[in-house]
């Protein structure tokens with residue numbers, strides 16, 4: 031009985047630890063690139079429906095190639111990618127195959143439906159999508175980017 035109890039407790043401890051790690055990883059991922067970017071501040075919906083991103087609030091955008099999942103811009107799931115020293119591009123995350131929202135995973139946008147992958151600039155990397163992600167109007171205004 032004691033042996034069983036020890037194993038059971040150890041199993042529970044590992045499970046708890048695994049759960050905590052998964053929770054922290056998820057929270058970190060969301061804070062950097064997920065929907066809670068809005069909750070973290072630095073993203074504001076303007077009166078006309080466009081979205082303003084305050085660049086200094088998102089370290090991920092500090093380097094060229096950095097990408098941030100902003101959330102919805104005029105009902106379109108959108109990411110913002112830094113493409114140059116002072117250039118950015120908004121991307122419509124709806125997969126061009128069948129419109130399922132792509133996720134930012136390990137530096138590429140991956141569609142969970144049928145496996146299409148897109149580069150950070152939105153180009154098709156792996157099908158079945160035939161065309162790249164659509165671009166969202168993007169304007170740099172001072173230390174912000176306006177999307178939509």
Ligand code: FES
Pocket residue numbers: 125126127128129130141142143144145146157158159
């Ligand atoms: S909807 Fe994205 S691969 Fe099919």
